[in-house]
Amino acid sequence: MTRYLRSFKLAVLIIFTLVCLLSCGGGGRKNFVISESRSYEASLFRQNCAICHGPEADGKTLSDGTLVPGLRQGEFKYRSAGEIYRHISEGGNGMVPFRNQLTEREINMLVEFVQSDLRGGVR
Ligand code: HEC
Incomplete structure (x- = not known):
């Protein structure tokens, strides 16, 4: 159960990082x-x-x-x-x-x- 929780936390962290990278970075002048x-x-x-x-x-x-x-x-x-x-x-x-x-x-x-x-x- 703890192992499951740990990988869940990791997954949340990775998704959060990806979403942040996509919305904060790049784009630039296109917007x-x-x-x-x-x-x-x-x-x-x-x-x-x-x-x-x-x-x-x-x-x-x-x-x-x-x-x-x-x-x-x-x-x-x-x-x-x-x-x-x-x-x-x-x-x-x-x-x-x-x-x-x-x-x-x-x-x-x-x-x-x-x-x-x-x-x-x-x-
Ligand atoms: C009366 C309406 C009208 C106004 C005002 C107008 N345009 Fe246009 N514009 C058009 C139309 C219609 C076309 C398509 C012309 C064509 O197909 O050759 C066009 C095409 C363009 C294009 C070419 C797009 C391409 O595909 O390469 C550019 C760049 C452009 N306009 C910039 C401007 C700028 C900058 C202004 C303001 C200073 C402006 N237009 C004001 C109607 C207008």
Whole structure:
């Protein structure tokens, strides 16, 4: 009985350690929460992009039926910084152009935001 209890305690300890490792470690930027970020680019996103891409960039269907893709995962259409820059600047396929609303510097910040914060460096 004591032996049984000891291995039970050990099992509980191991499970606890595993759960802790899974929830505390790793993950990192994948769990970037836009609504909680105080960064300038996150606020640019909230002001200009969330209306179509959703508050956490998970994508959305607009009232006119336009399917707006999520920016975090999936098959990315635009991968390189140049492609993403051009898409934000020129728009297209249902996305509005931002070249007259945002400065070059702000668009570059959003490119970095998409690539690092949202996509976690997957290019
Ligand atoms: C009017 C709605 C709308 C707004 C506002 C908008 N988008 Fe988009 N966005 C879209 C649509 C629709 C697409 C899909 C375009 C396509 O398929 O080529 C898209 C695509 C993208 C993509 C490419 C995703 C991929 O698969 O590679 C990026 C990156 C992006 N948007 C970033 C932004 C950023 C950053 C902002 C804010 C500055 C923004 N969008 C604002 C509608 C919008």
